[in-house]
């Protein structure tokens with residue numbers, strides 16, 4: 001269409017022609033005439049500047065009178081006046097009508113200048129356009145802001161004249177449609193999102209379970225072939241050390257985890273240590289217990305695979321505090337003492353069965369990168385039911401210097417979890433004193449076990465061998481020493497449980513009572529006293545093997 005008819009929101013019909021816009025008052029499709037006006041109420045202005053007939057193409061200007069009786073129509077020369085200085089409603093047209101809001105006045109040849117007050121207006125002479133001659137009826141209509149336009153059936157498609165204005169009903173329907181559509185969309189997307197979330201959750205659940213099962217499997221020690229062990233240790237390339245039961249090598253699992261592999265010596269024919277180690281360590285998990293990652297039982301070859309600890313074992317760090325190279329500091333030593341106590345408490349109380357280690361000593365405590373202690377070497381461990389207070393033992397076992405007296409002889413009482421407490425006490429005293437409680441004789445064969453009497457001297461203020469720079473350090477050293485002394489009481493009944501040990505280590509240090517010196521008041525400045533065999537002169541019971 002060369003023009004456009006649309007409807008405004010206040011239900012007005014607008015005829016948009018290429019250069020001008022007219023307000024349509026009515027359309028008669030039968031007579032093919034529409035009546036229109038200037039939206040600004042000033043049709044004369046459109047005639048002043050433009051060749052009007054070209055502006056309204058394809059419509060033609062027409063008159064109702066002319067349509068009905070053209071013989072009455074008279075044509076006249078047109079003049080234009082600018083009456084803006086008069087203001088509105090002042091001008092009277094020759095037809096006796098008020099002129100409203102249009103400052104331009106279109107006057108016919110016979111216009112009464114005085115009556116219409118045109119003498120007060122300025123006459124305009126349209127420069128570009130030729131002199132305009134219009135019918136009187138048109139002039140009247142134009143002054144009233146109304147003009148009739150006709151179209152011929154041939155040059156206009158009637159569909160172009162249909163108002164595209166949406167009716168209120170349509171708007172309501174449309175809005176309702178949009179709202180309902182949006183709601184349906186929201187519900188649809190909401191539903192889809194819920195389904196997506198549900199599926200995602202299911203996926204995550206599945207992945208979680210898979211990961212759990214993977215971890216769960218990894219928690220159980222893996223069985224390796226000897227070929228695996230050779231591959232893990234790169235054919236025993238990196239030796240970490242050698243103990244009584246075998247040699248330890250550094251290695252790497254396929255997932256780059258560093259491990260320590262203990263290859264048990266073939267001399268160990270009955271394999272009890274191996275069974276003990278796998279049987280106990282495979283079941284337990286605690287921050288202060290070394291994790292057994294795997295084992296190998298392949299023909300005569302037996303091996304145990306543990307987490308690797310770069311700081312090695314605690315014994316490396318037991319040295320007099322004035323040896324600054326290896327000394328960890330009293331705070332760290334206290335943390336280590338607490339960690340080991342936690343580990344032992346877990347073994348005694350935290351599992352289905354009580355696990356007695358029987359070989360607590362500084363060699364069997366590994367230190368991880370943060371110096372968190374990890375108890376290892378469960379070769380001598382024994383599992384017993386929780387309500388079993390006494391353990392039958394067929395032979396003394398453990399490491400000299402840390403073995404409880406009752407493990408040597410029943411004269412001192414029954415073997416029980418208190419035997420581990422004794423070993424732990426000895427370990428504590430070694431940590432405080434930075435010295436061994438065993439001494440090799442000249443022949444290197446006989447090992448003398450020393451009672452750390454020096455500790456009593458220390459606590460009584462007589463020992464000057466521990467160098468502590470600060471008061472707080474001295475308090476830690478004193479606390480560890482007192483707890484150590486309680487743990488190494490001759491009689492198992494007098495030793496505290498691990499729970500009590502933990503309370504003592506965590507509690508206020510000043511409140512701890514020093515246990516009595518088993519040797520009575522002594523004037524000796526000797527820092528060690530020989531235990532059991534020499535001072536107590538006790539006869540040891542022979543413990544018979546039962547099985």
Ligand SMILES: Nc1ncnc2c1ncn2[C@@H]1O[C@H](COP(=O)(O)OP(=O)(O)OP(=O)(O)O)[C@@H](O)[C@H]1O
Pocket residue numbers: 240241242243244245246247248260262290306307308309310312313363364366376377
């Ligand atoms: N998991 C580990 N990570 C790093 N080093 C380790 C690990 N286990 C053992 N070692 C080192 O290997 C060496 C030998 O250890 P092993 O436990 O065989 O002997 P031990 O504890 O010294 O003596 P024993 O056999 O009498 O218990 C030690 O120096 C120890 O520090």
